[in-house]
Amino acid sequence: MAACFDCHGYHDVFPVSDPRSRLSSGRIVATCQQCHPGVGAGFTQYQPHANPLDSTNYPILNKVFLFMTTLLVGTFAFFGVHTLFWLVRSIYLFLHDSKQFREAKVTIERDDEWFTRFTPFERFLHLMVVTSFLLLTITGMPLKFYYTAWARTIFDLIGGADVARALHHFGAIITFAYFALHLGALAISLWRRRSALRDPATGRRSLRRLVAAVFGPDSMFPSLQDGRDFVAHNRWFFGKGPRPQFDRWTYWERFDYLAVFWGVFAIGVSGLIMWFPAFFTQYLPGWVINIAHVVHSDEALLAAGFIFTFHFFNTHFRLEKFPMDTVIFSGRISKSEMLHERKRWYDRLVAEGRLEAHRVRDDWEGRRPIARTFGFLFFGLGLVLLVLIVYAMSSRLVH
Numbered sequence: 001m002a003a004c005f006d007c008h009g010y011h012d013v014f015p016v017s018d019p020r021s022r023l024s025s026g027r028i029v030a031t032c033q034q035c036h037p038g039v040g041a042g043f044t045q046y047q048p049h050a051n052p053l054d055s056t057n058y059p060i061l062n063k064v065f066l067f068m069t070t071l072l073v074g075t076f077a078f079f080g081v082h083t084l085f086w087l088v089r090s091i092y093l094f095l096h097d098s099k100q101f102r103e104a105k106v107t108i109e110r111d112d113e114w115f116t117r118f119t120p121f122e123r124f125l126h127l128m129v130v131t132s133f134l135l136l137t138i139t140g141m142p143l144k145f146y147y148t149a150w151a152r153t154i155f156d157l158i159g160g161a162d163v164a165r166a167l168h169h170f171g172a173i174i175t176f177a178y179f180a181l182h183l184g185a186l187a188i189s190l191w192r193r194r195s196a197l198r199d200p201a202t203g204r205r206s207l208r209r210l211v212a213a214v215f216g217p218d219s220m221f222p223s224l225q226d227g228r229d230f231v232a233h234n235r236w237f238f239g240k241g242p243r244p245q246f247d248r249w250t251y252w253e254r255f256d257y258l259a260v261f262w263g264v265f266a267i268g269v270s271g272l273i274m275w276f277p278a279f280f281t282q283y284l285p286g287w288v289i290n291i292a293h294v295v296h297s298d299e300a301l302l303a304a305g306f307i308f309t310f311h312f313f314n315t316h317f318r319l320e321k322f323p324m325d326t327v328i329f330s331g332r333i334s335k336s337e338m339l340h341e342r343k344r345w346y347d348r349l350v351a352e353g354r355l356e357a358h359r360v361r362d363d364w365e366g367r368r369p370i371a372r373t374f375g376f377l378f379f380g381l382g383l384v385l386l387v388l389i390v391y392a393m394s395s396r397l398v399h
């Protein structure tokens with residue numbers, strides 16, 4: 001970064017409003033261009049001294065900061081309580097009915113009837129998400145927590161901040177690639193299923209069928225059913241109702257999906273602005289770079305914090321699955337597991353005569369160790385990063 005004198009000058013420091021100042025409106029573009037060749041007037045509206053907490057001088061930045069902080073704190077508070085209830089309930093069951101509990105777990109693992117839950121393409125996308133996410137976290141977090149000793153250690157291990165930056169950009173490219181692949185696949189599958197929107201009797205498209213498809217059980221879009229499932233699940237946490245059965249997607253899986261969708265969008269757009277500030281400030285005022293900083297940094301913390309705690313817990317650490325659910329690597333789910341927690345999906349497939357189409361017959365046992373190894377490696381990295389983040393944030397609070 002530039003030092004004070006690079007922008008303000010040496011013996012010619014004047015108030016910015018003074019035309020003699022290097023930062024006066026007539027001279028500021030040339031001052032910035034010394035180091036940022038080719039930038040225009042928009043770029044000079046970047047606010048080097050911006051403070052997101054200062055609502056008087058930086059009202060927009062302050063509002064964005066408050067919004068992002070509310071999102072962060074709100075999400076963590078909500079899922080923190082949710083996970084705590086769930087954990088307490090699981091431990092209670094484990095202690096009071098451990099025999100049945102363990103038997104259920106063993107049958108799930110040794111079942112010989114398997115059905116496809118994730119296609120190879122979807123598993124490949126998840127692998128792209130995992131690897132790029134870890135790479136981006138490892139190379140990005142040291143920038144956010146630059147004041148810690150571990151940030152310097154990581155930069156040293158990687159080979160310096162410049163290498164870290166190059167790797168970070170590489171992770172960004174993988175991210176944009178899987179986002180585009182997913183959107184493309186989504187568009188193709190919607191196009192293929194367009195006939196489902198037509199009423200078989202009249203042959204005309206109906207709004208009712210569109211609504212049913214968007215909010216249906218195979219869609220990732222949240223529906224009223226998710227609200228009902230959420231209430232039923234909470235009742236079960238307190239022993240006030242049976243454990244709810246789910247369809248193909250649970251409410252927390254849909255939340256995870258939409259969270260990644262929003263996250264990639266918010267982090268992606270802000271990241272591009274930071275990557276190519278000169279280009280974007282041809283069209284946008286320079287203070288969008290300040291906003292991009294806040295959005296990028298807070299959303300990254302939210303994403304990493306969420307994935308390494310709640311996502312890990314919801315999918316892997318709950319007692320039935322502990323220590324890992326390999327479904328996202330193998331793509332397959334056993335019949336007893338479907339009956340155990342996704343009976344609505346199973347019943348629907350049977351009723352629609354689609355169950356057989358989902359049956360898998362190939363050998364998985366041989367590949368299980370490979371999937372486990374990768375899974376645990378990803379986990380381990382995630383947990384280490386989580387510890388580092390918590391450590392950095394708490395050390396900031398103490399000092």
Ligand code: HEC
Nearest residue numbers: 002003004005006007008014015016017023047048049050
């Ligand atoms: C990247 C260029 C840049 C650097 C580096 C920089 N400044 Fe500034 N500074 C500006 C600009 C542009 C303004 C006017 C906009 C504003 O107030 O934010 C400004 C405004 C100021 C002001 C208010 C002056 C006035 O007339 O309104 C002070 C004081 C100041 N800077 C001090 C510093 C100090 C001290 C440092 C080093 C720690 C520093 N600046 C580094 C660009 C820079």
Ligand code: HEC
Nearest residue numbers: 001002003006007031032034035043044045046274277289
């Ligand atoms: C003495 C050289 C120098 C001058 C003069 C200078 N900068 Fe910079 N600027 C840098 C360096 C070095 C970086 C860090 C580059 C990097 O890490 O990619 C930087 C980074 C930036 C960034 C990216 C910040 C970020 O974290 O994303 C912005 C925006 C920026 N400068 C704006 C300005 C503006 C506006 C001016 C004029 C008021 C200015 N700079 C003047 C050297 C300079």
